[in-house]
Amino acid sequence: xxxxxxxxxxxxxxxxxxxxxxxxxxxxxxxxxxxxxxxxxxxxxxxxxxxxxxxxxxxxxxxxxxxxxxxxxxxxxxxxxxxxxxxxxxxxxxxxxxxxxxxxxxxxxxxxxxxxxxxxxxxxxxxxxxxxxxxxxxxxxxxxxxxxxxxxxxxxxxxxxxxxxxxxxxxxxxxxxxxxxxxxxxxxxxxxxxxxxxxxxxxxxxxxxxxxxxxxxxxxxxxxxxxxxxxxxxxxxxxxxxxxxxxxxxxxxxxxxxxxxxxxxxxxxxxxxxxxxxxxxxxxxxxxxxxxxxxxxxxxxxxxxxxxxxxxx
Amino acid sequence: xxxxxxxxxxxxxxxxxxxxxxxxxxxxxxxxxxxxxxxxxxxxxxxxxxxxxxxxxxxxxxxxxxxxxxxxxxxxxxxxxxxxxxxxxxxxxxxxxxxxxxxxxxxxxxxxxxxxxxxxxxxxxxxxxxxxxxxxxxxxxxxxxxxxxxxxxxxxxxxxxxxxxxxxxxxxxxxxxxxxxxxxxxxxxxxxxxxxxxxxxxxxxxxxxxxxxxxxxxxxxxxxxxxxxxxxxxxxxxxxxxxx
Numbered sequence: 051x052x053x054x055x056x057x058x059x060x061x062x063x064x065x066x067x068x069x070x071x072x073x074x075x076x077x078x079x080x081x082x083x084x085x086x087x088x089x090x091x092x093x094x095x096x097x098x099x100x101x102x103x104x105x106x107x108x109x110x111x112x113x114x115x116x117x118x119x120x121x122x123x124x125x126x127x128x129x130x131x132x133x134x135x136x137x138x139x140x141x142x143x144x145x146x147x148x149x150x151x152x153x154x155x156x157x158x159x160x161x162x163x164x165x166x167x168x169x170x171x172x173x174x175x176x177x178x179x180x181x182x183x184x185x186x187x188x189x190x191x192x193x194x195x196x197x198x199x200x201x202x203x204x205x206x207x208x209x210x211x212x213x214x215x216x217x218x219x220x221x222x223x224x225x226x227x228x229x230x231x232x233x234x235x236x237x238x239x240x241x242x243x244x245x246x247x248x249x250x251x252x253x254x255x256x257x258x259x260x261x262x263x264x265x266x267x268x269x270x271x272x273x274x275x276x277x278x279x280x281x282x283x284x285x286x287x288x289x290x291x292x293x294x295x296x297x298x299x300x301x302x303x304x305x306x307x308x309x310x311x312x313x314x315x316x317x318x319x320x321x322x323x324x325x326x327x328x329x330x331x332x333x334x335x336x337x338x339x340x341x342x343x344x345x346x347x348x349x350x351x352x353x354x355x356x357x358x359x360x361x362x363x
Numbered sequence: 364x365x366x367x368x369x370x371x372x373x374x375x376x377x378x379x380x381x382x383x384x385x386x387x388x389x390x391x392x393x394x395x396x397x398x399x400x401x402x403x404x405x406x407x408x409x410x411x412x413x414x415x416x417x418x419x420x421x422x423x424x425x426x427x428x429x430x431x432x433x434x435x436x437x438x439x440x441x442x443x444x445x446x447x448x449x450x451x452x453x454x455x456x457x458x459x460x461x462x463x464x465x466x467x468x469x470x471x472x473x474x475x476x477x478x479x480x481x482x483x484x485x486x487x488x489x490x491x492x493x494x495x496x497x498x499x500x501x502x503x504x505x506x507x508x509x510x511x512x513x514x515x516x517x518x519x520x521x522x523x524x525x526x527x528x529x530x531x532x533x534x535x536x537x538x539x540x541x542x543x544x545x546x547x548x549x550x551x552x553x554x555x556x557x558x559x560x561x562x563x564x565x566x567x568x569x570x571x572x573x574x575x576x577x578x579x580x581x582x583x584x585x586x587x588x589x590x591x592x593x594x595x596x597x598x599x600x601x602x603x604x605x606x607x
Contacts, residue, residue, distance in 0.1 A: 259441055259443075259445045260445055260447065262407075262410075262412050262432075262439075262441070263439060263441060263445050263447075263506075264447075264458075265411070265412070265431070265432040265433060266410050266411070266412070266432045266433070266435070266437055266438070266439040266507075267433075267439075267458055267459040267462065267506070267507075267509075267510070268433045268459050268462040268463060268510065269433060269462060270431075270433060273462070277458075278447055281449040282447075282448060282449055284449075
């Protein structure tokens with residue numbers, strides 16, 4: 051009897067095949083993977099290499115490539131500088147209002163990109179009082195008509211203030227809104243939020259034990275961080291850097307609002323795609339987007355080469 | 364000497380109250396207790412890694428309740444060894460000495476001395492990746508002892524080791540303590556380990572710390588002909604502190 055029962059049980063178990071389970075899962079996965087491959091293939095085969103080289107020869111597109119590479123590099127460095135201390139403090143310390151700070155740090159990730167651009171635009175147009183001594187110093191450096199200009203208004207925007215300060219320091223007024231710094235700032239606001247999240251996870255994974263040992267061996271907090279924790283966080287740093295760079299390269303919404311889409315001035319690669327499409331030059335748009343596709347793949351390969359985990363990237 | 368008097372510590376929701384005990388100079392004390400009883404918290408508080416709510420900690424007769432970990436001159440060996448993975452074994456051993464600005468020659472001499480004592484000479488130039496549990500703990504012990512601390516705190520250093528390696532490490536710990544004379548506080552939940560090593564035994568149970576009789580200690584006292592000093596804080600009624 052017992053043997054019969056065992057046989058019945060085993061035959062009942064055998065009848066349940068794993069095939070439907072895997073068939074459904076594999077089918078869904080395949081459709082999505084094929085969609086990605088098809089999407090990229092369609093773009094790469096849409097136009098001829100001649101058209102692409104012709105698009106590259108255009109000075110506007112060359113400028114956009116140059117500005118994209120430079121602004122993304124600066125954004126990455128800035129993001130790492132900011133994300134390391136924030137990530138460390140958020141990972142290691144509990145303090146009053148931490149939940150609120152945590153939520154604030156996630157705002158750039160969840161906020162629609164266009165809204166970030168609009169917020170930045172408004173922020174730099176906020177009126178602040180005129181600073182007399184600054185106006186006088188700038189006026190003495192510049193022509194009479196500009197000093198009259200300063201005197202006419204009682205208030206000034208933050209952007210104007212920055213122009214005056216930079217004029218005084220560098221001898222040339224450098225504004226933010228609709229200028230190159232706005233491109234970097236718009237990229238930074240979003241890219242840094244991702245870098246902060248990555249660095250926080252990195253420090254969480256390293257755990258506090260290493261620096262505790264370092265403290266007992268004679269380190270102060272700074273020494274424990276720079277000598278022990280920071281070198282161990284290099285994978286996280288690379289991940290945060292690559293992520294920030296990739297986010298910055300694809301940033302479009304905030305740049306369009308905050309920097310405008312002025313050719314040979316604030317035009318980055320996503321702006322090129324947009325501008326070329328609006329004038330009906332699809333080859334130009336494809337050429338610019340291909341550069342971004344190749345860059346994204348390059349970043350992905352680098353990230354995998356350094357063994358960065360899928361969870362991070 | 365480690366002297367803890369009416370110590371109160373709070374970590375999250377966990378709280379320890381009125382903990383008192385004393386480990387005289389040169390003794391090997393073992394603190395036992397179940398998981399979650401608070402033994403690691405006590406050890407970390409002595410090392411200066413947890414904030415003290417009230418009570419005092421005296422190390423070598425000096426008040427060190429709120430001193431920074433670096434000022435306490437304690438060698439700390441955590442449970443998993445926690446070697447610095449971006450450094451070689453040699454750099455791990457010389458870490459505390461470089462912080463104290465020893466000359467390179469003195470550092471090299473000390474590292475060689477430690478490596479010989481702990482049997483890790485062949486490992487000096489490699490990184491900690493791929494080391495066995497026993498090797499990791501030897502290096503961790505060497506790193507803690509490098510700056511010649513007067514106190515050594517071991518947090519379940521043998522818990523992750525197999526039986527043979529554990530036996531070897533017990534012998535090593537015993538030899539090292541005998542040779543260096545370092546006052547040691549060793550946390551474990553393993554009775555045979557505590558019997559083998561401790562000349563003083565403490566047990567923490569239900570938030571109360573009491574001392575237990577130790578066979579090893581009696582044996583050592585017989586051998587040396589010395590009478591073991593009595594320890595503890597008579598003022599604390601909740602804590603049994605006298606050692607048999």
